[in-house]
Amino acid sequence: MPLILPDGLPAIDMLKRENINIEDMLAKEDNKRPLRIVILNLMPFKATTETDFIRLLSNSPLLLDISFMKLKSHVSRHTSAEHIDRFYHTLEELSKEKIDGLIVTGAPVEDMPFEEVDYWKELQEIFNWARENVRSTLYICWAAQAGLYHFYDIPKYPLPKKMFGIFPTIPLKPELPIFRGFDDVFRMPQSRHTEIRREDIERVADLEIIAESEESGVSIVRSRSKREFFITGHLEYAPNTLDTEYHRDLGKRDDVEVPKYYYREDNPAKGPLVTWRSHANLLFMNWVNWVLGGE
Template identity: 70%
Template sequence: MPLRLPDRLPAIEILKRENIFVMDDSRAHMQDIRPLRIAVLNLMPLKITTETDLVRLLSNTPLQLEISFMKLKSHTPKNTPVEHMMMFYKEFEELRTQKFDGMIITGAPLETIPFEEVGYWDEMQEIFDWARTHVTSTLYICWAAQAGLYHFYGIPKHPLAKKMFGIFPTVPLEPELSIFRGFDDVFRMPQSRHTEVRREDINEVGDLEIIAESGESGVSMVMSRGGREFFITGHLEYAPDTLDKEYRRDLGKRDDVELPRHYYFEDDPEKGPRVTWRAHANLFFSNWINYYVYQETPFNIEDIG
């Protein structure tokens, strides 16, 4: 079954060229089925790119998904056309009375700023609390993972001596969990961050469970409330060329730019990236949708809470 997306969303044509089955709202109305409702709060600067990355992964499921893109009232994006935001995004105030089967909250380029100094921190906290009563399962990615852990559990973020940048071998610590069904003993996760959350802080909180970890990049996945929340420190959703674009963007503009680790063939940017994480990325998102959204959400969406 396809994803159900807003008419004329740019991701539709991109994914059709990749032979991914998507349908717009007009065609979806002809099907007599309740789709799973997924909200995406997209905080990344290049919103069209992030939309496409997430939709690509969410498409790998036999279920019909209805995607709603959320935006903040207290923040105006600088890198996405106003027309795109007006056409495809709705403010939190417009969606707050609705229920959703799943939600994804993305990262944001705010790592070095204290949470309380983020311009839209108050609205973010309101959305975090709202998700607990209006969403069956929520994925928090990168900065959102750190922000969610801080908001709900007081877990601090710690600055790193240098940027965690590359593709890192990661181990499932609870391989019997449904989120890891079909996973190998080791999978790889893209990381691109200047701060971290630490095992010793998380272990102090009984409601939190570290379920994946890397010897190089540290805590990778944290689960709470039996899978109602997942906090992902990296970017499984990244496209093959995302780190390459980031590396070339910063090269020459900053003095702390290093080659992304375990990424390029023979560590040579001219030979291009070696893609080692996409299979597990697809599996992770499919498992989340199947086992923690579809299998857990009530048939009557208004019963979520």
């Protein structure tokens, strides 16, 4: 089934080269309403993140209409205003039509207290709106920490060194639809300087840890009463993303080591070994089915 994307989105050409079926906006005129997925993209380099998430969503057999949300209270310094104005819309604009699923990405602000992030109040408004109006929301990395803090007052804690690598992770509730088709162990990319802790989550009756790693800790939390998932890692990452981050920080930070379980023979010169992509595809396909209501 094709994806419906904004006309002219830079990611389209790359995705077509990967044989991903992209439909033009005229597909909206079909009698069958597509499933509407909105991505609130908080990452600085918008086009890269757009491509990462679209690539995963493309595996669904359902017709998906994907849109991008922007913040009114924050101006991106790394993506052109022309790109944002053309392809991104405010909550007020997007909420005029029904939104089925929301994805909130990570953001490079984890060292800051939540209240000091310049768009925190607007983000809280979006979180509250999504809880009441969207079937299901995926909160990714920093957004997962932000969502847990906003709704449940779960704190984050600084790490002595960056949690960096592709970590073996165990589904603790393998019977859940979100894990349909999963193996007993899957691998999740992690790239963060802070963490949330099991003991804080266990104090909240509405929260349940559904995936965890012995090394990287809490991996996926779900809300029992709401259709929300809080994912601490980056299953959407492309094969070279951690490599780019590693070389970016090399010699500039003393809390970043070679990402674990990522390079062939742990040697950066030999390049990354991709071990997470199949489960990433499964999780996002299962989530889309969850959004549809096919538990």
